[in-house]
Amino acid sequence: MTEITNYITNDFRAIDSQETIANVQDFFADLNFSHFPVLESGIFIGSIASDDVETFDTDKKAIDYKYTLERFFARKSMIWLDVLEIFAKNHTNTIPVLDENNSYVGYYEMEDIMKFFQETPFLKEQGGIIIVQKGLMDYSMGQVTQIVESNNGKILGCFVSEADLENVQITVKIGVGPMNEIIQTFRRYNYEIISEHQEDAYINSLKERSDYLDKYLNI
Secondary structure (H helix, E strand, O other): OOOHHHHOEOOOOOEEOOOEHHHHHHHHHHOOOOEEEEEEOOEEEEEEEHHHHOOOOOOOEHHHHHHHOEOOOEEOOOOHHHHHHHHHHHOOOEEEEEOOOOOEEEEEEHHHHHHHHHOOHHHHOOOEEEEEEEEOOOOOHHHHHHHHHHOOOOEEEEEEEEEOOOEEEEEEEEOOOOHHHHHHHHHHOOOEEOOOOHHHHHHHHHHHHHHHHHHHHOO
16 A cells, blocks of 8 residues: 555645745635645744635735744654544644654645545445444443454454544444344444444334334234
């Protein structure tokens, strides 16, 4: 699989801190970037937001608005999941990339990282997806893995897809394995099954028919 660092790009040079706001506005007008990195004497000092730039004085320079710059960035050594998290947390479609010496090396674009994500086995390989829910203090990723593997299932990916103060939802993609047995094992360990499955649909259909028959016989 392609390394995520292959997606670091320098298609557009970083904005110099001495650039006029008028030029920065023109830059954003031509491109669909929410943010873009700013360098001062070659050193990354933050990303400027396109929404903010629209309100700035065109005669001033980028450095005059240094206090508005957002300091998020990715390390060159980061794995793709951490990079995706930075995109999500900062509501951005570009992320500056720094090496271990804090030197600016380029930027990631959200579109490229999503292409990378689509090439991962989690999305690319065929398999079934189970979404389970359990209390925030009660769930265990180790237990989730054990439940699948104890039923001869093979996990292609597993992550917390939703969480609040009480519960977490875990999305599990399984390459091979007896889905019904895995689902029933999750239930035995008090995991609620959020996703719908053919086996469950069949059971629900039987239950509905049984309920209908009970009502019919009791008329």
